[in-house]
Amino acid sequence: INTRRRAANRFGCAVLLCLLRYPGFSLGPAVQPPEAMIAFIAHQLGIPATAFADYAQRDQTRRGHVIELQKYLGLRSFGLSDWRSSLRIGGNVAWATDRGEPIVLAILAHLRLSGVVIPSTMVLERIGLAARARARKKTFEVLAAGMPDAERNALLGLxxxxxxxxxxxxxxxxxxxxSPAPANIVSLLDRLDYVRAMGIDPTRAGRIHASRLARLTDEGAIxxxxxxxxxxxxxxxxxxxAQISSLETRLTDVVLAMFEKYIGTLFSRARNRDERRFQATRRDVAKALLLFRQTIAALHQAKEAGEDGVSAVEREIGMDQLEGVLPVIGAVVGVARQDILVTAAERYAVLRRFSPRFLSAFEFRSNVPNDPVLAALELLRALNRGIIRTLPKRPPSACLPLQWRKLIFAGGSADRRLYETAILAVLRDKLRGSNI
Incomplete structure (x- = not known):
């Protein structure tokens, strides 16, 4: 710097030295460095900041300084081979993203490591766009490589x-x-079956970077x-x-979520029905309790008077009236003691609208060895396919609550309606907990 005679040239040479060292580019004729940088260098050199305005009135002077400083710093000018290597580096980064910033940053890091003077912004932008276009083209080619005509025609048919x-x-x-409803579950299963029947190789989507696949999926979605x-x-x-690959995953997720919601709603509504039925017996319960209180009072009076209790009840209330309320009491007790599983199984015919197809649509796995739930699901599949016609005397039931097992086997053999409803409820809980 001190070999330059004029203050302006010393100032300009210092600015070029700083810029070439980092960020790594030269100073163009129309480029003005930041004022803070000019003030900082002016302070170091002991030269007024205004002197920089007089630098390189002859562009030849600036170019001469650039050549000298490149040699001093061990740098070389950007050439055709650097264009090609930058395009390759940018294309590698663009394989995973469409964003310009990481592509250009990778190119800059490569050029600095190679000791190459960074070209203009316009050149960097052109390389970045070309790298992104190359990565996109490569993505399209890799996804469709070796695709049979049948698969290609199936896609076009969509x-x-x-x-x-x-x-x-x-x-x-x-x-x-x-919306969780049997008809909607069936409709989703129709779509899932159609996507699977297209025969698109599921490994195709795995040939490209996950971020690039997500980008294609998002593009197609809108x-x-x-x-x-x-x-x-x-x-x-x-x-x-990309869309078909995403659709199979999305449809699977939605079917499972809808199944979980519907089974949960089924038992919630069963509980509400039991509560409404019990509420409907309030007047009968009040009548029975009134008679019960009168009976106790009559027996108490008979005990104090040394009278026969039955005679006192017959006189004060009447056995006919007491016997008449027995059916009401029996009905109320039946409603109060009915398990929610029994009420839920009243919708068994609705469950059957989708449960056979739902169970056959997926392969269920458990993190528990020899999980009885999986054994029960296989048994239900065999029933649905007609491989067996009736439940065995003791189907897999270790996964069910004790109270439900008592209800299912109350008649000596398993009640299929209760058993299938209970297994679907347990499956729903296991799916929610990610145990299956």
Missing amino acids: LTVDPELRRSRFAWLRDYSE MTVQHIADLEPARRTAILI
């Missing part, structure tokens, strides 16, 4: 209008209700069917593959 549905299959697959149909073929195929 975008055509189905006469039966009066809309495209793709729109149908994405449009479903999440596109209309018409928009997807108008895309260029490679991108359209890639987005459809």
Whole structure:
């Protein structure tokens, strides 16, 4: 710096030295460094900050300084080979993201490590965009590589209008209700079966980075069917593959969540029905209690008078009236003692609308060795498929509460309605706890 004669040249040479060392780029003719940097260097050099304005009135002077300083710092100018290596580095980063910042930061780190002067912002932007475009193209190619014509035609068929549905299959697959109801569970299972029947290799989605797959999935989720149909073929195929992969996962999650909600609602409503039934007997209960109180009073008076208790009750109340209330008491006791499982099983026919398909749609696994719940599910599947016609005398029941086991086997053999309802309830609890 001190070899420069004029103060302005010493100032300019110092600024160039700082910029080339870090961030690693030169000073263009129209670039003005930050005022704080100018003030800091001016203080170090003992030169007025205003002197920098006179620097490099001849651009040749600035270029000469740049060449000298590159040699001094061991740097070289950005060339074609650096363009190619930067594109490769940027493409590697873009394999996982579409965001420009991490792509450019990786390119900058590579150039600094290689001792290359950083090019202009415009050049960096062009490399970053080219790297992102290359990564996208590679993503499309990898996803569709080796795809049989049958799979490709199945994907394209999603975008055509189905006469039966009066809309495209793709729109149908994405449009479903999440309200917990048997009809909605069946509708979701229809969609899940359709996606699986398409035969798209599930390992395809795993060929690309998870972040890139998520990006494709998000893109497709906000596109209309018409928009997807108008895309260029490679991108359209890639987005459809990502969507189908995502749809199978989403439909599975929604079916399981809906099953859990519906079984929970089934037992909640059963409890409410029992409460309403008991509330409906309030007047009969009050009448029975009144007679009970009168009977106790009559017996008490008879004891004090040394009179026969039965005679006193017959005179004061009448045995006919007491016997008449016995059916009411029996009915009230029956309502009060009825287990919630019995009430829930009253909806067994509704459960059967979806339970066979639900159980056959998934492979359940447990973190408990020899889990009796899984044995019970296999038994129900065998019944649903007609492999066996009746429950065995002692089906797997160790997973059920003792009170439920007593109810199920009260008649000597298992009650299928109660047993199947109880197993589905236990399955729901196990799924919620992630034990199955």
